[in-house]
Amino acid sequence: MSAFRQALTLELRHLRHDHWDLAGLTLVPGILIFIVAAIFWQGPMRQLPLAIVDSDGSTASRAVIRALDASPLVHLTGLYSSEVDAVRAVRAGNVMGFVHIPAGLGESVARHREPVVRILYNGSFLSAGGQVSRAAAEAIREAIPEIAANQLMNHAVPASRVRRLAVEATPLGNAPSSFEWFLGLLIFPAVLHLVAACVCAMAIGRELREGSLSDWASASGRVAPALVGKMLPYVAAISLWGIVWLLYLTLARGWRIEGSLPLIALGQTLFYAATAAIAALLVAVTRETATALSASAVYAGSALAYSGATLPLNGANAFAHIWSNVLPLTHYIALQMGEVSGQSVAAMVAPAMTLAAYVVIAWGGSVALIMARIRRA
Amino acid sequence: MSFDLAFLATWHTILTSRTLLSTTLLAVVLYAFYYPAPYAHEAAQKLPVVVVDQDDSALSRAMIVDLDATRAIRVAEVVPNETTAKQIMRTGKADGIILISDNLERQLRTGTPGAGVAVWVNATYLLRASTIGEAVTAVIQNIATSRLIPGTQLSRGGLPVAVTTEPLFNRTGGYKGYVFPAVAVIIVQQTLLFGAATFMGGRRRSGAWRMGVAEFWGTLAAFTSVGILGCYFLFGLIFWLQAVPVDGNIAGMMVMVPVFATAVAALGLLVGSVFDCAERATYILAPTSVPFFFLTGTAYPLDQMPRFIAALSHLIPSTAGVHTFVPLNQMHASLGEVTIPALTLASLAIGYAMLAYSRLVGFGARVGTSGANA
Numbered sequence: 001m002s003a004f005r006q007a008l009t010l011e012l013r014h015l016r017h018d019h020w021d022l023a024g025l026t027l028v029p030g031i032l033i034f035i036v037a038a039i040f041w042q043g044p045m046r047q048l049p050l051a052i053v054d055s056d057g058s059t060a061s062r063a064v065i066r067a068l069d070a071s072p073l074v075h076l077t078g079l080y081s082s083e084v085d086a087v088r089a090v091r092a093g094n095v096m097g098f099v100h101i102p103a104g105l106g107e108s109v110a111r112h113r114e115p116v117v118r119i120l121y122n123g124s125f126l127s128a129g130g131q132v133s134r135a136a137a138e139a140i141r142e143a144i145p146e147i148a149a150n151q152l153m154n155h156a157v158p159a160s161r162v163r164r165l166a167v168e169a170t171p172l173g174n175a176p177s178s179f180e181w182f183l184g185l186l187i188f189p190a191v192l193h194l195v196a197a198c199v200c201a202m203a204i205g206r207e208l209r210e211g212s213l214s215d216w217a218s219a220s221g222r223v224a225p226a227l228v229g230k231m232l233p234y235v236a237a238i239s240l241w242g243i244v245w246l247l248y249l250t251l252a253r254g255w256r257i258e259g260s261l262p263l264i265a266l267g268q269t270l271f272y273a274a275t276a277a278i279a280a281l282l283v284a285v286t287r288e289t290a291t292a293l294s295a296s297a298v299y300a301g302s303a304l305a306y307s308g309a310t311l312p313l314n315g316a317n318a319f320a321h322i323w324s325n326v327l328p329l330t331h332y333i334a335l336q337m338g339e340v341s342g343q344s345v346a347a348m349v350a351p352a353m354t355l356a357a358y359v360v361i362a363w364g365g366s367v368a369l370i371m372a373r374i375r376r377a
Numbered sequence: 378m379s380f381d382l383a384f385l386a387t388w389h390t391i392l393t394s395r396t397l398l399s400t401t402l403l404a405v406v407l408y409a410f411y412y413p414a415p416y417a418h419e420a421a422q423k424l425p426v427v428v429v430d431q432d433d434s435a436l437s438r439a440m441i442v443d444l445d446a447t448r449a450i451r452v453a454e455v456v457p458n459e460t461t462a463k464q465i466m467r468t469g470k471a472d473g474i475i476l477i478s479d480n481l482e483r484q485l486r487t488g489t490p491g492a493g494v495a496v497w498v499n500a501t502y503l504l505r506a507s508t509i510g511e512a513v514t515a516v517i518q519n520i521a522t523s524r525l526i527p528g529t530q531l532s533r534g535g536l537p538v539a540v541t542t543e544p545l546f547n548r549t550g551g552y553k554g555y556v557f558p559a560v561a562v563i564i565v566q567q568t569l570l571f572g573a574a575t576f577m578g579g580r581r582r583s584g585a586w587r588m589g590v591a592e593f594w595g596t597l598a599a600f601t602s603v604g605i606l607g608c609y610f611l612f613g614l615i616f617w618l619q620a621v622p623v624d625g626n627i628a629g630m631m632v633m634v635p636v637f638a639t640a641v642a643a644l645g646l647l648v649g650s651v652f653d654c655a656e657r658a659t660y661i662l663a664p665t666s667v668p669f670f671f672l673t674g675t676a677y678p679l680d681q682m683p684r685f686i687a688a689l690s691h692l693i694p695s696t697a698g699v700h701t702f703v704p705l706n707q708m709h710a711s712l713g714e715v716t717i718p719a720l721t722l723a724s725l726a727i728g729y730a731m732l733a734y735s736r737l738v739g740f741g742a743r744v745g746t747s748g749a750n751a
Contacts, residue, residue: 020653024660035668038686045681090545091710093700093718096678097545109537116539123544123622124707126555128678130507133542144538166493167517169510171500179677182503187667194664202660290396290575293659297571298404298411301666306415311552312505313415314451315422320415338469341499347469 003221007229010220011203015233024199025234029241032191037248040180047075048132051086051098054079060106060147064117067143068099073135083120090122096132097121099140109144110151131177173258173341181255185340186333188245189268190304193329196238196272197296200231200279205289213284214374224367231276239269258342264335267352271332274358275300278328280366303329309337328358383588383595384602390576391603396655401572405607408564409615412557419551421508425453426473427462432492434482440494440520444475449512466499473498473509485521546708547622554622558707559675561615562698565607566641567666573600573645574658577737582654588737597642597730604638612706624709632712633701636722640694643729650736673699697721 015022050068054061068074077095080086086098100118102108108115119136121129174181204227207216220226243265249255257264282292304310306324313324324330335351378386391397428444430437445452453471456462462474476495484492496513500506544550576596580586588596612630616623649658671677672690679687679696690696700718704710712719734740 020657020660028661028664032664032668035672035686039668039671039677039682041683041686042681045678048678049680087545088714091704091708092714093704105538112537114537114539116541119540119542120545121542122708123547123550124555124558124703125675125678126544126547126550126552127676128681129544130550133544134507134511137540137542140538140540148537167496167514168493169496169498169513171506172497174500174503174506177500177503177506179503182501183671183676185501187671191664191667194667198660198663202656205656288396289656290659291399293656293663294396294400294404294571297659297663297666298407301567301663302408302412304667305412305556308415309502310504311416311418312421312424312502313418314424315418315420316415317417320417324415334469337501341501342467343469344467347467 002225003223004225004229007220007226008232011230011233014206021199021202024195024202025237029192029195029238032195033188033241033245033248036184036187036191040178040184043178043180044176045128045131045179046072048073048128048135049077049095050074050132050136051078051080051089051095052076053081053083053086053098053100055103056101056105058104058106059150060109061101063143063147063150064099064101064105064140067139067146068136071135071139073132074139087120090120096125096128097136099136106147106151109148173256178255180253181249184249185336186304186307186309189242189271189332189336190300190307190329192238192242192245192268192272193275193303193332194297194300195241196234196275197279197300198293199234199238200276201283201292201296202289203230203234204280204283205292208283208287208289211287212373213287213370217370217374223370224363227280227363227367231273231280235269235272235276238272238275239265242268242272257340259339263345263348264339267332267335267339267348267355270352270355270359271328274328274355274362277359277362277366281362281369284366284369299327300329303327306330307333309333328355331355378589378592378595380591380595380598383592384599387576387596387599388602391572391599396575397572400575400659401568401603402606404568405564405610408568409611409619412560412564413553413619413621416553416556419549419553420448421504421552422448423451424449424473424505424509425451425471426475426509427465427471428452428455429459429462429474429476430455430457431479432477432481436482436485436520437477440477440516443516443520444513447512447516449508466497472502472505475513546624549622551622553619554707556675557619557621558616558703559673559699560670561611562637562695562702563666563670563673565604565611565638566693566695566698567662567669568607569600569604569638569641570645570648570662571659572603573642574649574652574662575655576600577646577649578652578658579655581650581652586650586737587739590738593734593738597639597646597733600642600645601635601638604641605634608634608638608702612702616706622707624707626705626709626711629710629712629715630702630705633705633715633719633722636719636726637694637698637701640722640726640729643726643733644694647729647733647736650733669693669695672696675699675703691721692725694722694725697725 069076078089089095097120102115105115117140119133121133207213209215217223282295286292306327307330313320331351331354335348338347428441441452444450465471474497478492480492498506498509547554673696697718701715704715
């Protein structure tokens with residue numbers, strides 16, 4: 001039997017008997033896929049709680065309140081008499097922010113005093129706070145012509161110059177600003193990256209005898225194909241989970257990939273193969289499963305922060321730039337998101353080549369290390 | 378084993394085991410600098426856009442200069458037609474296209490309709506899309522009020538009402554100031570969870586995993602003290618070093634940290650006691666870090682999630698932890714304002730401690746002879 005077939009058969013037999021190792025490949029990703037799917041089930045944010053501090057109490061302020069209430073992103077939950085009380089409600093987490101309507105709003109509009117409506121939102125919960133404040137600002141701007149017209153009944157309202165400059169913004173690829181499509185696409189590959197790093201480190205670490213892989217290597221024949229055979233079940237299973245997630249987002253949830261789904265599937269298999277190779281290298285270097293696992297948890301656990309997919313890295317310090325390019329997730333995300341938004345195939349070459357380089361370098365490195373130790377022994 | 382001995386023995390194990398020392402203590406120090414690094418620049422900057430300038434007037438050129446001058450946008454290229462712009466976007470060199478349509482200047486001077494500005498942004502990256510959108514709106518409003526009003530006959534410029542938006546607590550609306558305070562809670566929880574579960578997994582492997590009453594409380598106290606150290610280190614020194622916005626209710630935080638640490642340590646001991654070996658802790662728990670962060674509701678609020686998942690998320694200490702410590706550390710909240718998450722943490726601490734006790738000691742066990750104080 002070839003070294004590849006032997007290693008593969010042994011690994012599959014092991015997985016049939018070891019429930020914990022099998023759970024790491026089946027139950028753990030299964031539960032996590034369910035949790036991530038459930039978190040973002042609703043998609044776009046809706047009905048975020050917002051309070052009002054109405055110092056005006058006139059038809060003008062009521063027009064503002066009606067406009068806010070009509071916004072799908074806003075759910076008016078409280079009317080406070082002072083900003084102090086409203087800030088207290090923000091601190092207690094009852095509202096995401098509040099709108100302060102100044103006294104004499106309508107009259108000021110009529111007399112050209114340029115009254116200021118303030119929107120204050122919770123900056124410590126920036127994503128939801130930002131969403132609700134943008135929606136509130138838009139709703140208030142929409143209400144302004146109505147307020148002006150009501151105040152100047154018998155006057156012709158001069159059309160606002162600013163209004164005349166139409167700005168039309170079209171969000172491509174994610175019209176409803178859905179977090180399911182935005183974060184769902186990013187989170188699950190990051191989770192599978194961690195799963196792959198841990199299960200592969202565990203699988204190779206299992207073969208350590210007194211801090212050495214030499215026994216396993218000599219028992220399994222040629223090291224290079226044996227390593228491939230051993231990793232194959234893990235890379236295949238994790239890649240399948242990745243495809244399940246992509247099919248869930250597209251077929252079940254109706255999101256659209258502009259580029260090619262098979263290309264993404266291919267890219268992620270390459271990515272998980274790279275993760276497996278890195279895990280093998282970590283075990284070969286540290287010669288201790290626990291340390292390899294800890295290292296995996298550190299590098300893969302925060303890879304999403306370094307990928308630039310949430311906060312772009314333009315303007316970041318040199319360390320962040322370099323480390324971001326060292327981490328494989330960055331390149332997979334570039335490939336995946338490029339295909340999702342329909343970039344040309346030529347733009348996929350660089351990230352795909354980088355991922356392939358990880359496989360070759362890390363896999364070659366671990367094989368070389370194991371061989372070197374055998375020779376030394 | 379007495380409470381004191383168990384406490385010291387656990388600390389001794391943590392400090393002498395390379396795995397436990399690195400997962401519980403060194404990892405916290407590492408993460409304190411490693412995690413904030415990609416967020417240190419706080420805001421999305423110089424996102425590349427392509428401008429299609431059909432108008433080619435003094436006004437449109439001024440607009441392009443203004444767009445390029447914003448923090449958010451870098452005008453990667455100015456092209457005469459949309460096809461070229463789309464090609465550039467397809468190569469991945471731009472995040473958006475801004476079209477300045479023909480006759481824009483004429484429209485603004487004379488009031489004839491039909492022209493305008495169109496923006497197409499790749500919204501699969503939501504943060505980039507909203508950043509570009511906001512910058513374009515700001516530039517255009519500024520141009521309309523500053524460059525067009527002088528010399529024309531309109532009596533007053535601008536909108537009749539000014540709308541201002543201000544972030545509270547995290548006053549600059551910075552990204553690090555938003556993410557890191559919540560992630561700090563996750564860092565403490567996950568490192569402590571890994572540590573306590575690794576410890577118990579190791580004892581499970583050796584077979585001697587059951588404990589006496591005093592030994593249990595001593596061990597729990599030791600891991601709790603590790604969590605307390607981690608929290609005080611991050612919430613005190615590191616928030617200050619990293620210049621995270623802090624408006625702290627220090628007394629309230631000091632009171633709540635032991636409660637949170639107890640909940641996490643007890644959960645770690647409980648979970649670890651079902652594992653077959655020490656390594657299993659990281660193996661099973663490491664992949665949960667990312668979902669647990671999103672389950673705190675920091676990025677996507679809990680009230681937007683399905684009810685059952687929002688309810689389930691409260692079984693993880695970090696969810697109530699974030700909603701206790703972010704208000705206490707960043708918003709100067711009083712304990713009264715965080716009553717609900719604080720009580721949730723207290724119930725979790727009691728609940729997980731009871732469960733861990735019944736699993737590791739058993740309620741049928743006789744009470745230890747010395748120093749068994751809860």
